[in-house]
Each structure stands twice: as structure tokens, then as C-alpha cells.
Amino acid sequence: MGHEWLSLWSFLYGPLSIFLVGLYGLLTQKNLIKMAISINIMDYGVNLFIISLGYVPSAEAPIYTDAVKTYLPVFADPLPQALVLTAIVISVAVTAFILALTIKIHSQYGTTDLTKLGEMEL
Amino acid sequence: MIMQNPVLLIAVPLLLAFLIPVFSSFFKGAVRFIPVLAGGFNVIAAALLIPQASGDVAVTEIGGWASAYGISLLFSSQIGYMILAVNLTALLAIFYYILNERDLGSPLAYPIAFTLALSGANGMIMTGDLFNLFVFMEMTAIAGYIIAVHKKGYLGTFRFVVLSSVGSAFFLIATASLYNATGFLNMAMAGKNLGALSTPFISVISVLFIMALSSEAELLPLNGWVAPVYRESSGAGSVFFASVFSGAALFAVIKVMLIVFGINYAYVHQGLLVLGLVTLAAGEAAAFKQSNLKKMVAYSSIAQSGLIIAAVAAAMRSGVLHNGLFNAALFQLINNILAKALVLLGIALLGQATLKEIGGAGTRKKWLGVFISAGVLSLIGMPGFAGFWSKLFLVRELVGNRMFVFTLVFLLAALFEAYYYLRFLQSLFLGKSTTAASLPKTSWVTYILLFVLAALIILIGFAPDVIIRAVSGLSLGGVL
Numbered sequence: 001m002g003h004e005w006l007s008l009w010s011f012l013y014g015p016l017s018i019f020l021v022g023l024y025g026l027l028t029q030k031n032l033i034k035m036a037i038s039i040n041i042m043d044y045g046v047n048l049f050i051i052s053l054g055y056v057p058s059a060e061a062p063i064y065t066d067a068v069k070t071y072l073p074v075f076a077d078p079l080p081q082a083l084v085l086t087a088i089v090i091s092v093a094v095t096a097f098i099l100a101l102t103i104k105i106h107s108q109y110g111t112t113d114l115t116k117l118g119e120m121e122l
Numbered sequence: 123m124i125m126q127n128p129v130l131l132i133a134v135p136l137l138l139a140f141l142i143p144v145f146s147s148f149f150k151g152a153v154r155f156i157p158v159l160a161g162g163f164n165v166i167a168a169a170l171l172i173p174q175a176s177g178d179v180a181v182t183e184i185g186g187w188a189s190a191y192g193i194s195l196l197f198s199s200q201i202g203y204m205i206l207a208v209n210l211t212a213l214l215a216i217f218y219y220i221l222n223e224r225d226l227g228s229p230l231a232y233p234i235a236f237t238l239a240l241s242g243a244n245g246m247i248m249t250g251d252l253f254n255l256f257v258f259m260e261m262t263a264i265a266g267y268i269i270a271v272h273k274k275g276y277l278g279t280f281r282f283v284v285l286s287s288v289g290s291a292f293f294l295i296a297t298a299s300l301y302n303a304t305g306f307l308n309m310a311m312a313g314k315n316l317g318a319l320s321t322p323f324i325s326v327i328s329v330l331f332i333m334a335l336s337s338e339a340e341l342l343p344l345n346g347w348v349a350p351v352y353r354e355s356s357g358a359g360s361v362f363f364a365s366v367f368s369g370a371a372l373f374a375v376i377k378v379m380l381i382v383f384g385i386n387y388a389y390v391h392q393g394l395l396v397l398g399l400v401t402l403a404a405g406e407a408a409a410f411k412q413s414n415l416k417k418m419v420a421y422s423s424i425a426q427s428g429l430i431i432a433a434v435a436a437a438m439r440s441g442v443l444h445n446g447l448f449n450a451a452l453f454q455l456i457n458n459i460l461a462k463a464l465v466l467l468g469i470a471l472l473g474q475a476t477l478k479e480i481g482g483a484g485t486r487k488k489w490l491g492v493f494i495s496a497g498v499l500s501l502i503g504m505p506g507f508a509g510f511w512s513k514l515f516l517v518r519e520l521v522g523n524r525m526f527v528f529t530l531v532f533l534l535a536a537l538f539e540a541y542y543y544l545r546f547l548q549s550l551f552l553g554k555s556t557t558a559a560s561l562p563k564t565s566w567v568t569y570i571l572l573f574v575l576a577a578l579i580i581l582i583g584f585a586p587d588v589i590i591r592a593v594s595g596l597s598l599g600g601v602l
Contacts, residue, residue: 019291026288032280039287046291050298079307080298083253087294090260097267098283105276121277121350 011052019045032105032112036098043091047084054080126174128182128197131167131205131244132258135160139237146230154220154229157236161213164240168209172202181250190311194250196377200452204247204373207456211365211463212240214571218467219358221568226356227272239265239362243370250381252297252307255374260290262367263338269362275354282347286337289344293334296327300382309381316382321389328390331378332397338371340427342401349408352420357470360416364423364462372427372455376434384438391439398432399531401425406538413477415469418542419462422501425535426458433516436525444523450515457500457508457582464497464575471572473562477546481553487561491550493572498547500579502540508582 022042029035054077062078106112109120138160146153175198182195216236226232242265245258263286270279301307303323304315316324337344352360383390405425412418433451437444471490474480484491500507503514513536520529582588 019295023288026284035284039284042288042291046294046298049295053298053302079301083294083298086253086257090257090264090290093264094260094267094283094287097264098280101267101271101276101280101283104271104274105280108274108276117277 011055012049015045015049015052017045018048021045030114032102032114033099035114036095036102039098040091040095043087047087047091050080050084050087054078126171128171128195128248129184131164131171131209131248132195132241134163134167135237135241135244139234139241142230142234142237150229153233154224157216157233157240158213158220160237160240161209161216164209164244165206165213168202168206171197172199172206175199175202189250190306190308192251193254194308195248196250197248201247201373203456204369204452205244207459208243208247208366208369209240211361211369211459211575212236212243214463214467214574215358215361215366217571218361218470218568219356221565221571222470223272223356223358231268232272235265235268236358236362238262239269239366243366246370246374247377250309252300252309252312252378252382254307255378256290256293256297259293259335259338259371259374262370263290266338266363266367269359270351270355272356272359273354275351278347278350278354282337282351285344285347289334289337292330296330296334299323299330300327309378313382313384316384317386324383324387325389325393328383328387328393331382332375332394335371335375335378338367339375339431340368340371340424341375341431342397342404342428345401345424345427348424349417349420352416352423353414353475355416357467360419360466360470361463364419364466365459368423368427369455369459372430375431376452379434379438385441385443388439388441391435394435395432395439395528398428398430398435399528401428402432402535403428403531406535410538410542412542414475415472415477415480415546416466416475418546419466419469422539422543423458423462425539426454426462429516429532429535430455430458432528433520436520436523436528444519446515447519447523450512450519454509454512454516457512457579460575460579460582461497461500461507461509464572464579465494465501467572467575468494468497471562471564471568477549478553479555481549481555482551483555483561484547484550487564489569490564490572493569493576494550495547496576496579498543500583502543503536506580506583508579508586510583511586 019042022038022045025038025041026035029038056074056076059074059076062075102112109117111117138156142153142156145156177199179196179198181189182197183189184193184195219232239262242258242262246255246262249255249258267279267283270282300312303319304312306312306315333344336342340348352363355363379394402425405421405428409418409421409425412421430451433447437447437451468490472480472483496507500509503509517529520532
């Protein structure tokens, strides 16, 4: 029982709550940099969630070596790991873009506060 | 022979995009023609692929993996026409960029962004794999971010980046959950195994997918970026958003709905129908109030996305696929791509932002006025223009299938749309300018771009059966 509770938390609720923390930050923060951080936290949550879906109890890393010829190991699902690798790369690119954009916004408007920017836009 | 593989529509622009930085160190001035090369190749390749395709979907396996496990591309005559429309408008927008907006922004970044956008949009239209769709979605989105800052509209772009990032996070959660539950990333296989899952799970997954795709498809709830980005984008950029990105994303929504969820989940399609109608009504109401031309077209674009998605959902919701309604929606999508591109290029050439400022511009620049009118009249659905037929088919099918609420919303929306677009034409031809600024000069080459779009719209308007037969594939018995 205790074990099941823990694994549900570490594999499902944990990542999803990290995602929700990021989403909450994105909705409440007014500073553009903090919004970028919130997006990153969201991405971490999602990536952890995907990785944990590929978890197989007491499995080995899915690397095909000579040892496989002699015994049949249980592999963790490699596909989610490949997906996360792609997702991480994309999220790095997007973060770089957001930060560059923030620099541009700051040099044009002199602030990174969303409320002030909203007033200036109108 | 080599042109027969649809993967080239993605691979060639991608390769060319990455060659641009290399190329620029040798021939700096020639870099801007690379997007033309990519777009031209795609238009020719699509035109060559269409006659060989049938109404049934042909699956191309990539990298020698069986389609259930590897990435597969889908191609049919419908998909071919979709690709042709998207790439043709993109090519014209790229020509417009070279002719009129070359000096705007970095001379290196924009050719790369346009070429990447082409590759990503084609990928979104053709891929049959969910994670692959995510990658192409992100690729078009990142190209879109670059295109959105073309005229230094940083704030609108920031909004776009944030909403699109939220959308892609939702997409990843949905894709991973679906993979975990069904064991497949392939759309068709995932859809096949969906039947064993519980109703709440399917509802949540479908909501996540729709929310994820809503940012680029300009649907509610994640479409808050559309108006600010359109307002601040360049002429070529706005065409990319209105025709290329939203066309590809809408097609991706339709594809996910049709292949993954199919026609068996009435509650999914019912929800999508409501979302589409709300988007339609909200978009038209917002467009109605605008005096800024680009924002008006932006909200009208949102409304059209809603209409198309609502029609697709209505076609699938009763457990049988209504071919007529589905095809009318696809026809409307293609007409919308062409007409929006024409109107937005025209507005960019006017060089003025608001309804008052353009007063009488159509009488001073007669050809421009004529071309814009062709686009606008097609959007409204005047007889003799392409938009008339798709709207007529939509109404006929809606009434034929006894969907009276939808018909009512659609007709009211069309009335609103006609009102604000005619107000635009009235101001264009009969209004008096409030600014002394003279209109920017337009070269005759630019007029050729507008002429191509206007000619296509009028051609479809007078001979719709050519396109309809191709788009619908009814005679061939296949849908999508």
C-alpha cells in the first residue's frame, strides 16, 4: 500500500504538480523573466511525466550489448526517453528565444513588468 | 521518379534552410532567393504528386520502419491540394517579402524562418505520427516567432510564445498519456486501440489535444495572440500566419480528430462543435468592432477557423461521416487560405492601418482596389468568387442534415462578416482620406502576385467542380 502510494506520487502526481506549479506561475507572475521560468518549470513537469511513463520496475537501461545474447533482461521503455530528449531540445530553443525577446522588450520599453507593458501597448 | 516521395516536401526546405547560413558566407545577396527555391520546389512537387495520388490515403514509411512503429507520412489527393494551396500562398508571400520587405529585419534570419516554416507546415499536414506532429508544430511555431517579430512587434510575439508553449506542454501530456494507454504514437494505431479506454480518459485526452492545437489553429481558448501579432506583423508575415500556419494547424486538428478519435465518440465531436461555434461567434463579434484593418482580418480569421472546425465536428458527430459536410469544410479551408492571403497582401500594400486612413485609396490605386475586392468578395461569399461555392455547400449540407442551430449561427456570422467587409470596401472606394500621406509605390511585379491569387479565386468561382472533385475525392470514394 505504502509502496503504491509512493510510486503514484513519484510517477504521476509529482510531475503533474510540478506542471501545475509552472502553470500557476505563468498565470500569476507579471515579470517576463519569471514567466519564462514558469514555462521552464512546466516543461520539467511534462518531461518528468513522460519519463516516468516509461518506467518498468527493476528494469535495466535499454542498451543493447553483448550481454543480451546470454540472458534476456527487462528493459525500460526507451521511447519516452527519446521523446523527452527531443522535447528538452525544443524547450531550450524556445527559452533562448523568450529571453532574447525579453531583452528586446526591455530595451524598447524600459521595463519587464507585464502590467506596465500592457498600459504602454494601449 | 525522385519527385514521387512526399517526404521531399519536408526534407528539401529543411535542408535548404540549414544551408542558408553556409551559403550566406559565399553569396550574401543570393540568400534571399533560397526560400523561393524551396517554395517553388514544393509547389512543383505537390503539383506532380497530386495526379498520382488517389482519394485514398497512401502511407509512406520513413526510414524503413513499419508504419505502426516508425514515422509515416500520409498523402492523398486532398492532402495534395491542401499542400499546394499552402505552399503557393507561402511562395507568393516570400516573393512579396523579397520585393517589398527585404530590408525589414535581418537579411539572414527571415529567409531561414520562411524556409523552415514551409517544411514544418508541410510536415504538420502530412505526418501520421503524434510525436512527429509535435515536432513539426514546434518547428512552425519557432519559425512563426521569428516571423512575428519582423516589424518589431515584441509584445504580441511574447504573448504568442507563451500561449504556444502552454499548448505544446498540453500536447506532450496528451501524446504521452495516449502512448502509455494504447502503446502507439501512430495516429491510426492509437485510434484503433482507443476503444478499450474509459470515457473520462478519452474526454480528457481529446480536450488536451484540442487545447494544444488551438494556439496555432487560432481557435479558442489559446488564440489571444492572434490580433496583436497580426497587427504588428509584416505583409509577408501576416500571410504566413493567416494562410500557412493556420491552414496547416487546422488540417492537423482535423487529422487528429478524424484518425485518432474517428466517428465513434459523439461527445468529443459535440464538444468540438460547441467550441467551433463559440469561436465563430466571438471572432465575428470582435472583428465587427475593429477599425484597425489587420486586427479585423485577424478576428475574421479566428472566426473562419471556428467555422471550419465546427463543420468538421458536425460532420463526424453522428457516428457516420457526412462526406458532403466534411468536404464543404475542406473546400472552405482552401478558399479561405487563398482569399485571406490576397486581402492581407492588399492591406499591406495600402500601407495604412485603419479604416479611416485608407479612405478612397481604391480610387487612387485602381488595380489594388480591384484585387482587394476580389479577395473580400470571396470571403463574403459573393457569386462568381470561390467563397460563394463553399458557403453554399455548407448551408446546403447543414440544412440537409437538419442542423438548424449551426445554420442559424453560420448565417448570422456571415451577415456580420459581410457587413464589416463591405464597410471596408466602402471606405476603400468611397471614403475620404484623413491622412495626407501618399500611398507607397507598388511595382508591377507585386501586382502579378495579387493577380495570381485573384485569378485562382475567380477561376474556382466559375469552375468550382474542378477543385471540388479534387478536394472531395467523392468520386473516388475516400475522405481524407
